[in-house]
Amino acid sequence: MASTFVVITRQISTSSKCHGKRNFRMITLYNKQGNRAYKEARAKDPHYDIPIDSVKLTGKWMGDQWVNIPEMIPELVVPSLKDFHLKPYVSYRVQDVEKREFTAKDLFELNYANKIKKDFQEGQLGPDGESLNPSEYEKLTPTEARNQAQRTGTDIFEMEIKPKT
Numbered sequence: 001m002a003s004t005f006v007v008i009t010r011q012i013s014t015s016s017k018c019h020g021k022r023n024f025r026m027i028t029l030y031n032k033q034g035n036r037a038y039k040e041a042r043a044k045d046p047h048y049d050i051p052i053d054s055v056k057l058t059g060k061w062m063g064d065q066w067v068n069i070p071e072m073i074p075e076l077v078v079p080s081l082k083d084f085h086l087k088p089y090v091s092y093r094v095q096d097v098e099k100r101e102f103t104a105k106d107l108f109e110l111n112y113a114n115k116i117k118k119d120f121q122e123g124q125l126g127p128d129g130e131s132l133n134p135s136e137y138e139k140l141t142p143t144e145a146r147n148q149a150q151r152t153g154t155d156i157f158e159m160e161i162k163p164k165t
Contacts (some may be wrong), residue, residue: 058073112138119132119133
C-alpha cells in the first residue's frame with residue numbers, strides 16, 4: 001500500500017545573497033596607473049602634483065617646460081681622508097670608554113684654580129680675596145658667563161684633568 005505522507009523539511013538558501021548585485025563604486029580598486037580620483041585629476045592636469053617621498057625633485061614645472069633649479073640638486077660632501085691615520089671602523093674588541101659627569105668642581109678647576117693658586121703664590125690677592133689683576137674669565141658677569149657657555153661651538157668637555165697626587 002502506498003503512503004501519501006509528505007515530509008516537510010526546512011531549507012536555508014544563501015545563493016541569492018552571494019550571487020546578487022554589488023556596488024563596485026564603493027570599493028576602491030587600484031591598478032598600476034592609480035585610482036579613479038588620480039585618473040580624473042591627471043586628465044585635467046597632466047603634471048598633477050603627487051607627494052613623492054622617495055625621490056626629491058631637482059626643479060619645477062613652469063607651464064609645459066621642466067626648469068632645473070641648481071639649488072635643489074643634492075650635493076654629496078665627502079671628506080678627504082688622505083692623511084687620516086685612524087681606521088674607518090672600530091673593532092668590537094675595544095674596551096668601553098666611560099665618561100664621568102662634568103661637575104661644577106671640574107669647571108672651577110678648568111677655569112679658575114690655576115689662576116687663584118698663581119695669584120696666591122705671587123701675592124696678587126686683595127684683602128677680600130679677589131685678584132688684583134683679574135683674567136678675562138674673572139671679569140665676566142654671571143649672565144655673560146652663562147651666555148658664553150651656552151653658545152654653539154663651545155666644547156666644555158675638552159679638558160685635561162691632572163691626577164691627584
